[in-house]
Amino acid sequence: MRADLHSHSNASDGSCPPAEVMRRASAAALDVIALTDHDTVAGHDEARRALPPGLILLPGMELSCRLHGHSVHLLCYLFDPGEPELATECARIRDSRQHRARAMVERLRELGAPVSWEQVTTIAGSGVVGRPHIARAMTEAGVIESPEQAFGPEWIGAGGRAHVSRYALDPARAVALVRAAGGVTVLAHPRAARNWSMPDDDIAGLAAAGMSGLEVYHPDHDPAQRVILQRLADRLGLAASGGSDDHGELTGYRIGCETAAPGAYERLVAQATGAEPIRSGQ
Numbered sequence: 001m002r003a004d005l006h007s008h009s010n011a012s013d014g015s016c017p018p019a020e021v022m023r024r025a026s027a028a029a030l031d032v033i034a035l036t037d038h039d040t041v042a043g044h045d046e047a048r049r050a051l052p053p054g055l056i057l058l059p060g061m062e063l064s065c066r067l068h069g070h071s072v073h074l075l076c077y078l079f080d081p082g083e084p085e086l087a088t089e090c091a092r093i094r095d096s097r098q099h100r101a102r103a104m105v106e107r108l109r110e111l112g113a114p115v116s117w118e119q120v121t122t123i124a125g126s127g128v129v130g131r132p133h134i135a136r137a138m139t140e141a142g143v144i145e146s147p148e149q150a151f152g153p154e155w156i157g158a159g160g161r162a163h164v165s166r167y168a169l170d171p172a173r174a175v176a177l178v179r180a181a182g183g184v185t186v187l188a189h190p191r192a193a194r195n196w197s198m199p200d201d202d203i204a205g206l207a208a209a210g211m212s213g214l215e216v217y218h219p220d221h222d223p224a225q226r227v228i229l230q231r232l233a234d235r236l237g238l239a240a241s242g243g244s245d246d247h248g249e250l251t252g253y254r255i256g257c258e259t260a261a262p263g264a265y266e267r268l269v270a271q272a273t274g275a276e277p278i279r280s281g282q
């Protein structure tokens with residue numbers, strides 16, 4: 001069972017429409033693909049309709065959380081998308097993302113960078129406006145040479161001159177919200193170098209709060225980190241999940257490059273009650 005449990009479409013900050021994500025997942029010979037756009041389930045219907053035979057769609061989302069002032073991402077799957085409290089919190093995160101993106105564009109203009117809100121929304125298309133779109137606008141305007149440069153302290157990285165923080169959930173509360181909606185949660189890329197590294201004690205706290213898995217197999221984790229994380233997952237009784245975190249063009253079309261450990265997908269599904277994995281024709 002090859003299960004890539006982390007991917008993005010243009011319903012958030014990926015470059016491919018959900019249907020194309022499904023086609024690429026099938027072409028990568030995956031058995032399971034999870035669509036986990038940031039704070040939205042907007043891509044699920046299109047993905048469901050486009051699902052090729054033989055591929056299972058695990059409906060999911062990557063929730064924006066914050067702990068000790070640091071950004072934390074929580075993958076969630078098989079929750080009831082109509083559960084009002086979770087849906088309300090997601091809408092609140094998306095609204096604040098938009099306000100924050102606008103505020104960052106204003107700060108960039110004050111710093112002399114010739115980017116406009118119109119340009120950023122054009123790049124975002126129908127997706128949720130986020131920092132990657134601002135980074136692309138900055139690149140197009142010649143402010144920086146490549147989008148990655150936008151995420152440093154000079155610009156819109158955490159603590160950067162044009163950075164503005166936004167609403168995010170406490171991860172333990174997010175775990176509880178998703179559970180109340182029948183879903184399961186997995187801590188995303190806990191050791192990615194570009195992110196804050198959550199201490200083991202905090203991870204143990206989330207496991208005790210009902211979190212089901214840890215994303216061990218992620219492109220940003222080196223071999224040594226994978227060994228450590230796999231041990232941590234075993235010790236805490238967490239499923240050792242994995243996924244490509246593919247964003248289409250932005251990450252070089254890498255869907256299927258990482259998969260969950262054997263049995264991890266089945267363990268997650270067994271703990272969820274809010275929805276079912278989707279097969280073609282359903």
Ligand SMILES: [Zn+2]
Pocket residue numbers: 062073188189
């Ligand atoms: Zn993430």
Ligand SMILES: [Zn+2]
Pocket residue numbers: 006007008062245
């Ligand atoms: Zn992601």
